[in-house]
Structures are given as C-alpha cells and as structure tokens.
Amino acid sequence: MGDFNFRGDDQENIDQFNRLQKWIDVWTYLMDSHNHGYTFDTEINLMTKIHCKTSDRSRYDRIILLSQTIVPTDIQIIGNQSIDNQEHLHVFPSDHFGLTALFEKK
Incomplete structure (x- = not known):
C-alpha cells in the first residue's frame, strides 16, 4: 500500500497494473466507478x-x-479535512490524502 504515484490513465501505469493481474486494487474492488477516490x-x-x-x-x-x-x-480516504489553526488557513496534513482499509478472513 502507499503512494504509488500511479495515474490510471498513464500507459506506463496501465502496463504496471497488467503485470499485477492477480492483485486487486481495494478502491476499485469496493467502490463504484462514480467515486474516483482522488x-x-x-x-x-x-x-x-x-x-x-x-x-x-x-x-x-x-x-x-x-x-x-x-x-x-x-476503504476510506483520510486526511482530507483541513487542520484547524488559529490563523484560519486551510492547512492539510499532506499534499496527498491517505487511505485506510478494513479486511476480514474468508
């Protein structure tokens, strides 16, 4: 898991995912196609x-x-809310939002 810097529309990344055919992308497995999960x-x-x-x-x-x-x-996106601060600036924990997921045994 992590910051793969994979864009779904880049040919290089499409090729990489094709090499991982047995792997599942948890976001696309659980979410409908209208929820992009940016x-x-x-x-x-x-x-x-x-x-x-x-x-x-x-x-x-x-x-x-x-x-x-x-x-x-x-699966949920985390870190997508600004941190409250006294100057009322919109400060986020990172330039990327994080992901958290739950799993269960079959």
Whole structure:
C-alpha cells in the first residue's frame, strides 16, 4: 500500500497494473466507478494547488492486495479535512490524502 504515484490513465501505469493481474486494487474492488477516490485533489486541498501550481485531481495512492485468505470490506480516504489553526488557513496534513482499509478472513 502507499503512494504509488500511479495515474490510471498513464500507459506506463496501465502496463504496471497488467503485470499485477492477480492483485486487486481495494478502491476499485469496493467502490463504484462514480467515486474516483482522488488522493491528490487541488479542488479540496488548496494548499497543494498553491504549492504545486497545478489543478490536478488523481488517485495516486492505493492499497493493493494479493491474498487467498483475506478480503477487503471497507476503504476510506483520510486526511482530507483541513487542520484547524488559529490563523484560519486551510492547512492539510499532506499534499496527498491517505487511505485506510478494513479486511476480514474468508
């Protein structure tokens, strides 16, 4: 799991995922296609938009799984809320949002 810096629309990344055919991407396994799961989102994280000078929205971070004994049951994006501070600036924990997932035994 982690910051793969994989964009789903880059040919290099498509080729990499094709090499991992037995692995599952937990987000796409659990979520419908309308929920993009952006972990890098300059529409929400204005700190990133200013710092990176981009308007990118991508799902760079992923949890992938290869297992015959556990299955994913839930996945959530974390760190997508600004941290309260006394100057009322929109400060986020990172330029990327994190992921957390739950699994259970088959």
